[in-house]
Amino acid sequence: MLAPVTDTDGSPFWQYAAQGELRIQACADCGELRFPPRPCCPHCQSFASEWRQVSGHGRIWSYVVPHPPLLPDYAAQAPYNVIVVELADAPRIRLVGNLVTEAGAPLDSLSPDRVRIGARVQVVFTDTGLPQWILERP
Known part of the structure; x- marks a missing residue:
């Protein structure tokens, strides 16, 4: 990584x-x-x-699903998602990250077909402090 x-x-x-x-x-x-x-x-x-x-709540503003050829360290996990999150309490602020199933999960832990523009997300952090995103539960 x-x-x-x-x-x-x-x-x-x-x-x-x-x-x-x-x-x-x-x-x-x-x-x-x-x-x-x-x-x-x-x-x-x-x-x-x-x-x-900030709260760490937001919504998916945009996303992409990269496919190989990629950097060698990431090619084994492809396809995976890269999302742009618009923060709920700061809508002009947008952060880039990955939508995963839980904190620290691999980049390919969530099927790319589950990613939707407008989906509500919540920030989580890996053990090393990398922000990731999970779908908010209703």
């Missing part, structure tokens, strides 16, 4: 994820949420920031 590439601006995201928390960078002056993390607020140009916890 590939490890996330971290930088100064994005490393808090991964530190919170390792603790099982989904947090999004926000401007400490105007309050606007932003993702991906960056040093300056695109709305007010402030360099002050903070990290706000």
